[in-house]
Amino acid sequence: MILYLSDTGNTGWAAKTIAEATGDRLLFxxxxxxxKQYEFMxxxxxxxxxxxxxxxxxxxxxxxxxxxxLNVNAKGHYVYAxxxxxxxxxxxxxxxxxxxxxxxxxxxxxxxxxxxxxYLGLPFFNVDSAKKEKTKKEKAATELKEYIQDxxxxxxxxxxxxxxxxxxxxxxxxxxxxxxLITDKKFKVDSDKCIRCGICASVCPTRNVIGGKGLEPQWxxxxxxxxxxACYHHCPKHAINYGxxxxxxxxxxxxxENH
Numbered sequence: 001m002i003l004y005l006s007d008t009g010n011t012g013w014a015a016k017t018i019a020e021a022t023g024d025r026l027l028f029x030x031x032x033x034x035x036k037q038y039e040f041m042x043x044x045x046x047x048x049x050x051x052x053x054x055x056x057x058x059x060x061x062x063x064x065x066x067x068x069x070l071n072v073n074a075k076g077h078y079v080y081a082x083x084x085x086x087x088x089x090x091x092x093x094x095x096x097x098x099x100x101x102x103x104x105x106x107x108x109x110x111x112x113x114x115x116x117x118x119y120l121g122l123p124f125f126n127v128d129s130a131k132k133e134k135t136k137k138e139k140a141a142t143e144l145k146e147y148i149q150d151x152x153x154x155x156x157x158x159x160x161x162x163x164x165x166x167x168x169x170x171x172x173x174x175x176x177x178x179x180x181l182i183t184d185k186k187f188k189v190d191s192d193k194c195i196r197c198g199i200c201a202s203v204c205p206t207r208n209v210i211g212g213k214g215l216e217p218q219w220x221x222x223x224x225x226x227x228x229x230a231c232y233h234h235c236p237k238h239a240i241n242y243g244x245x246x247x248x249x250x251x252x253x254x255x256x257e258n259h
Contacts, residue, residue, distance in 0.1 A: 001042060004051040005054045005063055007205060007228030009254025010084045010115035015051040016143055018082070021148045024049065029066050032056035038069040046107075047151065048074050050081040050096070053228070054112075056171040056177025057090030057163075058225060059083070059099070060207065067099045080109035082147065084140075086117030086128075088163025090170035109157040111147045113140045118253070120229055120246050121181050127250035153232045184208055184225035186243040187232070189217050193239035200240060203253075206235040 002024050019026040024047055032038070042048060052063045077098070083092055093110040100107050116133040128136065134204030143159075150157045163169060194216050199220055201211035206224040209231050211217035217240070220224065232240045233251045241247060 001040065001046060002026045002049040002051060003029055003032070003066075004043045005053065005060060006051075007053055007226065007230050008118040008252060010118070011051050011053045011082075011111075013254050014082060014084060014113060014115075014140075015049075017144055018049065018051070018148055018151065020228060022047065022152060028205075029063060033062065033066055034207070039071040040067070041078050042072060042074065045155070046077060048072065048077055048079045048152070050079075052081075052083055052243045054083050054085035054092050055226065055228075056181065057088075057166075058073045058092055058174040058178070059096045061178060061182065062226060064095075064099050066242055067073075067096075067103060067110065068112075070103055070105075072105070074105050078108050078151075079106050080111070080151055080157075082111040082113065084113045084115045085161075086119060087114060088161045088166070088169070088175065090163055090166040092170060093158075093160060109150060109155060109158065110160055111150075112160045112200060113147075114161060115140055116252050116254075118229055118233060118234070120249050121227055121242060123245060127252040132199060133252070141168075154198050182227045183223065184219035184221055184227070186245070187219050187225075188243070190241070192193065193237045195237055195239075197236065199234050199236065203230045203234045205230065215220075 002019055004011060004015035052060055081096055083089055091181045097107045103211050114136055116128050116136050196214050196216055198212040201209040204236045206226060208220050209217050209225045233253045
């Protein structure tokens, strides 16, 4: 069983690739949380995987909150986690391991993949160049094949890019990120550009965007926003902005080149 969260498709690609190779079932964390489905039974020999993007050098709040309610007996089962990030992950996996330990769950293997950047909520953050995006994807695909073999073989592993200042990034900057930067209050739509296609509402993992075909998007401001920028990146007319922070910045989502 693979429990996953994906914002702009990077983690979705990784989780689906693992599921195809292992035959494990794939479950989307936001949908499970909405239906309050937290109790699971693992079949004999079934693996338990957690796949998610890194938010502010930490596991996303929605993932940590889900784990608090998670009820699954993983004794004797192989448990692994894979996260994706535009760069390093700091102490993301240390935080996750503590969260799992509080629920009596082990963590046998930890993996991270560097994927194209999608977070734009700070002045110095932007999407990668086309060349860098291609290089990251190619390297990630090679690494994922190796990780999948470790997962199939149920190997203990720790393949992580933690960066130069993991504790500062995750504990100090990560705390600032969660307190001040995870908000939908800065999202605005340009009514003149918006074609009311409803894509932004359909791609929001937490259904925080009110909209649909023929409707201009509105954000709920109810605390459910992940600040993942999926709505911004998927807008075909670049009509959505995050205050002035996304002005003149690019867009990215996995598979965008095929749209």
